[in-house]
Amino acid sequence: MLFPKERMGHTSTYQGNKSEEGWLILSIGNMELEGVNKVFIDLRDVEEVKERAAKESEALGKAKRLLGGE
Secondary structure, three states, rough: OOOOOHHEEEEEEEEEEEEEEEEEEEOOOOOOOOOOOOOOOOEEHHHHHHHHHHHHHHHHHHHHHHHHOO
């Protein structure tokens, strides 16, 4: 799902914690998620997820080459 940019925000402080990278805020107020209207994501976690996905993709590519695929 492409999340609309106008519903995204950013903060460098959340629950008393400060972060240079900050948190991404996704405003989801009108979605059916019992009492949830925002999602905070630590951007340091986003970088870790990106790095892990890149490693998994690289490993998949190597396996395909070894098996005679692409």
